[in-house]
Each structure stands twice: as structure tokens, then as C-alpha cells.
Amino acid sequence: MAEYTAPFNNLDLETADLILKLQLEDIEDLRTSSKDKNRDGALIDAQVALSLFEENLESIRSVLSDRQMTQSIADAVRADAEVIADVIHEEEVACEDHTLAHRLNGTNVTSEVHLQSSELGQKTLARLAGLYVSEDVGHELFKGTKFSTGRDTDENGQPESSMKRSARDQGLHDTYNLRCIACHEVKKYFDVIEVPCGHNYCKPCLQELVDLATKDESLFPPRCCREPFEMGGVNIFLTKELRDQFEHAKVEFGTRNRTYCCQETCSAFITPGNIEGDRATCGKCGTMTCNICKKPAHDGHCPEDPELQATLSLATQSGWQRCYGCDRLIELDVGCNHITCRCGAQFCYVCGVRWKQCGCDQWNEDRLLARANTIVNRERPNMANDNPGLMERALRDAANMLRNRHNCTHTSWRYIRGRHHCEECFDDLPNYIFECIQCRIQACNRCRRNRL
Numbered sequence: 001m002a003e004y005t006a007p008f009n010n011l012d013l014e015t016a017d018l019i020l021k022l023q024l025e026d027i028e029d030l031r032t033s034s035k036d037k038n039r040d041g042a043l044i045d046a047q048v049a050l051s052l053f054e055e056n057l058e059s060i061r062s063v064l065s066d067r068q069m070t071q072s073i074a075d076a077v078r079a080d081a082e083v084i085a086d087v088i089h090e091e092e093v094a095c096e097d098h099t100l101a102h103r104l105n106g107t108n109v110t111s112e113v114h115l116q117s118s119e120l121g122q123k124t125l126a127r128l129a130g131l132y133v134s135e136d137v138g139h140e141l142f143k144g145t146k147f148s149t150g151r152d153t154d155e156n157g158q159p160e161s162s163m164k165r166s167a168r169d170q171g172l173h174d175t176y177n178l179r180c181i182a183c184h185e186v187k188k189y190f191d192v193i194e195v196p197c198g199h200n201y202c203k204p205c206l207q208e209l210v211d212l213a214t215k216d217e218s219l220f221p222p223r224c225c226r227e228p229f230e231m232g233g234v235n236i237f238l239t240k241e242l243r244d245q246f247e248h249a250k251v252e253f254g255t256r257n258r259t260y261c262c263q264e265t266c267s268a269f270i271t272p273g274n275i276e277g278d279r280a281t282c283g284k285c286g287t288m289t290c291n292i293c294k295k296p297a298h299d300g301h302c303p304e305d306p307e308l309q310a311t312l313s314l315a316t317q318s319g320w321q322r323c324y325g326c327d328r329l330i331e332l333d334v335g336c337n338h339i340t341c342r343c344g345a346q347f348c349y350v351c352g353v354r355w356k357q358c359g360c361d362q363w364n365e366d367r368l369l370a371r372a373n374t375i376v377n378r379e380r381p382n383m384a385n386d387n388p389g390l391m392e393r394a395l396r397d398a399a400n401m402l403r404n405r406h407n408c409t410h411t412s413w414r415y416i417r418g419r420h421h422c423e424e425c426f427d428d429l430p431n432y433i434f435e436c437i438q439c440r441i442q443a444c445n446r447c448r449r450n451r452l
Helices: 002-008 013-035 045-079 081-104 122-132 135-142 162-174 203-213 231-237 240-253 306-318 365-379 388-404 445-451
Strands: 177-179 186-188 192-194 200-202 279-281 288-290 338-340 346-348 413-417 432-436
Touching: 013 045, 122 135, 122 231, 177 192, 192 203, 192 231, 200 203, 203 231, 203 240, 203 445, 365 388, 432 445
Parallel strands: none
Antiparallel strands: 177 186, 192 200, 279 288, 338 346, 413 432
């Protein structure tokens, strides 16, 4: 609807309503004049188009009417802001006096009146005003807020100079525009949300990230720079469907022993509320699943699942480890013995206990040398043939670096051009990759900001 109301954004609401009213009258005149030309009662294409156009105009008129009402409310709130603030202050003082009187009387009873503090910050209010009232009201609220321009590196992923950053920030501030950290496009302030780490996300990128997070546990909860989003502020950009998806994923990813529908064409997660005893009823298709063996529900005692036992036996023989948080089987191919499961649990790959609660070695020597080889060959692929002695020293240095930095927090990255492979999500990137300066892991932009 926003694209249809855009032509009216620069008009006052009375003028816009008059234009719409005149267009609706023209439609009625056209419909009346065409009745005699179509006596058989059948609708012609022109009449269908006219009806659709009329519906569109009525919808726009309704939106503008709602906007006028919100504008009126906003004006009233702004005009009475001081009075409202005084009333709230008086009510707070009265609540405190009431509580104090109870304590002096020997009863530790708090006031029955509880004032609910607003969860909407100034930035959120400014965005809502810009979206649903008017840009002018949003600008006025936005003036007093501190904000981040959402970009701390240049096009090559390197830190910007202070002069260049200052000039860019001033340009963005003058026009109330902010840059999305994901797509790097400049958007109006009310189309961008600031997350706890200070970066900004535009509406499409934020919706895409939340959608992916509800389907990929390694991205849940949605976060940037390891700081989870405050969903109360983010929700203004999410559709009802996305908010429902998020709440569903929150329950699913927070359940340790999960049960999924045994119907292969469904496989939906069954919420704990739909599980009674050892029977789980799929809320999507109604299929009954055994909560113990995860197969179709059956009568009597649940027998041991021979397929599961065979898999666990193979895992033991192969040296795989099982996550204590979600029971996933983990096979370590490269890297140290510090495992971070998709569910967020951290444990030792050697013994399976929680991380830092055992005395096992940080690295398996074979995996350590394999990882060191990968790093050295990536930087100087022909070193082994050109200078074997230098290759040996480079491998030793890389191995020592990996030992010392296995708990890397990935705070500094460098941008590398060319075709590469993300070592986190395994996507092939045709143009560039980011490499952590500390531990040399290579990751795509999404993984370095939202997954690692």
C-alpha cells in the first residue's frame, strides 16, 4: 500500500482527500454513463478495471484517514507533553508515598498502583512516527537521538579514516539516512533498525535474517557481533507470520529432547504441549509419533530402536561425539577439540563434557598440522616446492598461532578478493571472502556477523 500512497506524501491530508473524492465521483459518472451501453448485464473489461480502481482509491482514502487520526493524536500528545509528564510524576510520587506509609505502619506492602514503564525507546518512536504519522514528526523525535551509521569499514573491509568517516556520517545525518550493514544501501531512518551492537539493518535484510534464523539453529537467536537482537524493538519490522515463526522456533530450539512428526512428508516439530506420555500428536497433520523411539506411535512398551543403536555403535567406533544439549552426533573433520554445536552447547570433542571442565588437549596433532597446512598453502601455494625449509618454519608458526588463538573472538577481519569457500556455511563465493586476522578462518559476511 505504501507505493500507492506515495504520490500523496507531499500533500496535506485535506487536499489528498479532496483529490480522491473527485476521482471517486468521476468513477461513478463513468459507471452511470456506461450502463446503457451494456444492456445484457455482462461485465466488460473496462467495468472490471473501473471497479478495481475504485477499490484501490477507497483503500488509499482509508489509509490517509487513519494517518490523519494518528497525526491528530501525535499533535495532541506533543501539545500536552508537559502536562502528561507532570501527571505521571505526581502519580509516581503518590505511589512512593503509599508504599512508604505501609512501611511506617509496619506492613511491607507495595502500592497497588503500578506504572508500566514504556518499552519503546526514542528511536523506535521516531521510526513509528516516520512510518505512520509523517516524516516531519519523525524527524522532530529523531533529532535528539544518538545513532550509529552502521558501517565501520570501507568497501575493502578495512577501517575507514576518521576524516572520511566524519564526512560520511555528517552527510547521512543531514538527510536522516542510515546505511544497512548487510546490503550497504542507504535508507531513510524509519526504514532501518539499530541492533544492540550499533549496526543498522534495513527492513528487507532484517526480515531475511530473522526468517533464516527460524530455520537454521546456528543463526538463532538473531544476532550481530555476538549480541542478540532485542526483539521488542525489532518486531515493528516483522510481519505477523515472521513473529509467529520466531516464537515457534524459540520453543523448538529451546527443547532438548525434540520430537518431529514421523510422517516423512511432514516432519514438523511437535511442541511439548502436544505430547502426552510417550505419544506426540503432530499439530500440522495429526499423525501420532512415539516420543521415545520417534517412530509411528505403537501400543505397549517401546522397544529399542535398532537403527539408532547401530548408528550410535558406528559413532563410538568412529570416534564421533554426541552433543549433551541436543543429542546430535558430531564428527570433527578440521579444527580444535572445542566444539560449538548448532544448538549453542560447547563441549570437548575428546570426552564430551562441557567445555573447560576437562583436562583434554586442545588439539589433535594430526588435525592441527592439517589446519596449518591449509592456512600456509592458501597464502603461498608453491612454497613446499620452492623452499622446503621455509615451508617447515611456516607450518610451525601456523601451528603455534592456532594453539594460542583457538579461543578466537573474531574481532578483526580482512577483505580478500577472488573466488573462495566459506568455512562456516560452506557456500561458494565468486567475488570475495573475509578472513579473521587472528585465527585465519574464512567466512562470508553473514557468517562473520550473524553466526560466529
